[in-house]
Amino acid sequence: MEMAWFVIVTVMLAMYVVLDGFDFGVGMVYPFVAHTEADRQTVRASIGPVWNANEVWLIAAGGVLFFAYPKAYAAGFSGFYLALILVLWLLIFRGLALELREQVDHVLWRQAWDTAFTTSSVLLAVVFGTALGNLIRGVPLNRDGYFFVPLWTDFQPGAAPGILDWFTMLLGLSCTVILAFHGANYLVMKTEGLLYQRTVSAARILGWMSAGYTVLTVIAVPLVQPSLALNFSRNPVVYLAPLIGVIALGYSLYFRIRGRDTSAFLASSVFIFLMLVSVMFGMYPNILVSTTDQALSLTVYNAATDSYGLTAGISWFVGGFLLILTYQIYLYSQFWGKTRADDAH
Template sequence: MELTTVWFIAIAALWTGYFVLEGFDFGVGMLLRVLGRNEPERRAVITTIGPVWDGNEVWLIVAGGATFAAFPEWYATLFSGFYLPLFAILVTLILRGVALEYRGKRDELWWRGRMDVLITIGSVVPAVLWGITFANLVRGVPLDNSFEYVGSLGDLLSPFALLGGLTFAAVFVAHGAIFLALRTTDDLRRRANALASRAGLIAAVLAIAFLWWAQALRGETASIIVAIVAVVAFAAGLVANLRRREGWAFLGTAVAIGLAVVSLFAAMFPAVMPSTLDPQSTLTTVNAASTPYTLKVLTIIAGIFLPLVILYQSWTYWVFRKRITVDPVPLSSEAPSL
């Protein structure tokens, strides 16, 4: 197998890991004020992702770095053409991270309420924009003969792209609700379980429509099969959730998200950014790649360090695997003085 193909698979695996792990983070953030009816419940919701959310974002950093190193032309075209949505993702992720870290630094309700708003925005906006971004990668964008993006922001907001944004957000909500049902207790667990069933039905309809459209645009037999298995896994996760088997339910939605992302990358291959203007302008794994020597060095480095990262993160999830209880929290409701 050529190293360009190896690194395409590696980058697809990194994005898959990111969406599986950060997906429930986003879902929890979107549901913070929906399931958290009071401050103790909201603190419990935040605590479920407190030890792991920043580790989950490492997958995004590594995916971006790997793209820059292995496929610099892809990286340059992607970040120049998608500058505004990617910048919005970056800003909202920063705000979300700050809010998660600083939410508990003050006891006033008004302070925590403002941090909750930032967490919600920082979860909704990236989820929707990542869906729009990946939908456009599958559909294709206007590239000229120099592989430069020559479209406008409006070109990124096609009906298919908007469906992708809604689908990503809805699936992450269901994924996050199941995660909360898995990690919490008592009434909060029951409400998360019930919400996961309702949100899951909406997400399933959107996911079927989005994956069908994506495969109709660019899919082949292998990617279509993977997409079908993803839908089956998601349905199995919803059935397990109905039976209050949250562990199996979470596994089902995690596998479904992972396979759905794999199906999108499989549908694209060997293209990394298809051109809607001229097939000759399409960026592929060959014309977007670094030199063979660079790819060889990257392969050695990744072979050494990536297993260590996976082992460390697996250990983190094992250590913080226990359910979170809702405990009373002393608070001050005083408004800030002028």
């Protein structure tokens, strides 16, 4: 059951990044493609019905992690406490920016919340990418299963790393560019006219940048965490996930050039989903890797709750998962298609 719950956590986190990731991306390209007030209203309306629902996956993933792997949850939340507080505040400011902008009809008020929307979107992508880099590289776990990581040390991965080093910063930048590309692909599906043309141009540039950062990341990961590459060599079939993911990125670029908007968005979704799955299964059975002593790493076995709880929890999870999935399918079916400036949700 430990592996089953690892798969569940992985899928839910990947779903969150794919769905809320395009919200972040829309926020990042917002000031570059929306030149008029009508454009800005259209961009915000494109994610207005869905951004709240997309965040449900983050809450659900956190709940599942707490239930299935309480030791890993406790260690992660303790060690990354400041980073998690930053994420909370950024999510709050992003939500406020979307909800409060239209409450006062004044140019400075609107500009302030537009800035908050873009800034919070960029920083969330950077923080989540940096967090992924920390998970891959590992943290200095002690014998009690806890750790403390300073903001930075010498910017080199090692036994006593900081939150920021060249590798985690690379992951932060990669995540930012890839999610900006993903968001631009989504926005292309929702817009028309000059706004559409500007977004297409942005998506093409971001697509090639995403390909470049993906190459750098693929080279860097086995250098920083050789055990991940070793796991892949032990299970060659796992290579299919990153291989199909990279192919999906290529197809997303191809579809973008050919003007097949929906296909480009779906392909970038597959790319992000499979690359995250690849990382998680490359780390398996580790959840938190120790940089001081591999024997101190938290795994799906030593961090899991008891077997009875894992077995009993499956039935509750299936019901909740199907409920969320059904609601989101209905939501997207209702708001599919182009968005206009006068759409308000």
